[in-house]
Amino acid sequence: xxxxxxxxxxSAPKSGExxxxxxxxxxxxxxxxxxxxxHFAVNHYLGSNGLLSYREVLSYYxxxxxxxxxxxxxxxxxxxxxLGLRSVILDLHPSRSLLRAIDxxxxxxxxxxxxxxxxxxxxxxxxxxxx
Amino acid sequence: xxxxxxxPSRSKWIEWFNPQGRNLEGITFSLNRITGLGLTLYLxxxxxxxxxxxxxxxxxxxxxKLVHNPFFIFGEFLVVAAGLIHGFNGIRIVITSxxxxxxxxxxxxxxxxxxxxxxxxxxAVRMFTA
Numbered sequence: 001x002x003x004x005x006x007x008x009x010x011s012a013p014k015s016g017e018x019x020x021x022x023x024x025x026x027x028x029x030x031x032x033x034x035x036x037x038x039h040f041a042v043n044h045y046l047g048s049n050g051l052l053s054y055r056e057v058l059s060y061y062x063x064x065x066x067x068x069x070x071x072x073x074x075x076x077x078x079x080x081x082x083l084g085l086r087s088v089i090l091d092l093h094p095s096r097s098l099l100r101a102i103d104x105x106x107x108x109x110x111x112x113x114x115x116x117x118x119x120x121x122x123x124x125x126x127x128x129x130x131x
Numbered sequence: 132x133x134x135x136x137x138x139p140s141r142s143k144w145i146e147w148f149n150p151q152g153r154n155l156e157g158i159t160f161s162l163n164r165i166t167g168l169g170l171t172l173y174l175x176x177x178x179x180x181x182x183x184x185x186x187x188x189x190x191x192x193x194x195x196k197l198v199h200n201p202f203f204i205f206g207e208f209l210v211v212a213a214g215l216i217h218g219f220n221g222i223r224i225v226i227t228s229x230x231x232x233x234x235x236x237x238x239x240x241x242x243x244x245x246x247x248x249x250x251x252x253x254x255a256v257r258m259f260t261a
Contacts, residue, residue, distance in 0.1 A: 026228060
């Protein structure tokens with residue numbers, strides 16, 4: 001591979017980092033940023049006593065856009081955080097076999113986190129009083 | 132592979148936290164890493180404790196009462212601060228990765244970190260007075 005000198009400040013995938021994963025990590029960041037600002041504002045400003053109570057959570061989730069938005073937030077933030085953690089690990093130059101094991105742990109762990117989160121969203125939506 | 136003097140390795144990982152000889156970009160790189168790791172840890176803890184929502188109103192409201200104390204509020208403040216710092220720094224990385232604003236990167240960094248600080252203070256006022 002030819003050595004390319006990038007302009008200072010321009011990031012690029014590092015050795016061991018797939019270009020598509022790097023691109024997803026970069027692209028998911030701004031989306032997460034918007035969603036996390038909404039998440040922070042809702043959780044710290046809409047609650048009558050600081051954080052939202054159980055009833056206030058159900059009231060918030062009764063808007064059908066909210067579970068969809070939180071579901072998207074969950075998928076994007078879990079993938080972004082694990083890809084970021086993987087980037088940090090890559091800087092320690094792990095062996096190929098160790099990196100493969102870490103990749104499987106992250107894939108399974110991330111999938112489990114998303115499945116659990118979506119289950120929890122369904123439980124919350126199902127708990128919303130009808131009418 | 133070319134290795135620079137302060138590139139971390141398995142035996143020198145502690146060098147990540149040594150600020151000596153680092154420039155502003157190096158410090159914000161480390162800050163992005165530290166906030167990212169903190170947020171990742173918080174994310175998985177957050178998902179676990181949100182399981183109290185599935186146990187009904189009493190369980191969840193009792194948990195909210197439990198965390199309504201200065202220790203936990205300070206922890207949440209750190210999460211908000213980390214989120215804003217990591218987010219705004221990430222915006223800078225995305226912008227410069229597209230080749231935009233690279234010559235004025237330092238100024239962009241200072242402006243974005245100032246906005247992050249202001250945002251953190253706004254949330255801090257709400258969190259510590261609610």
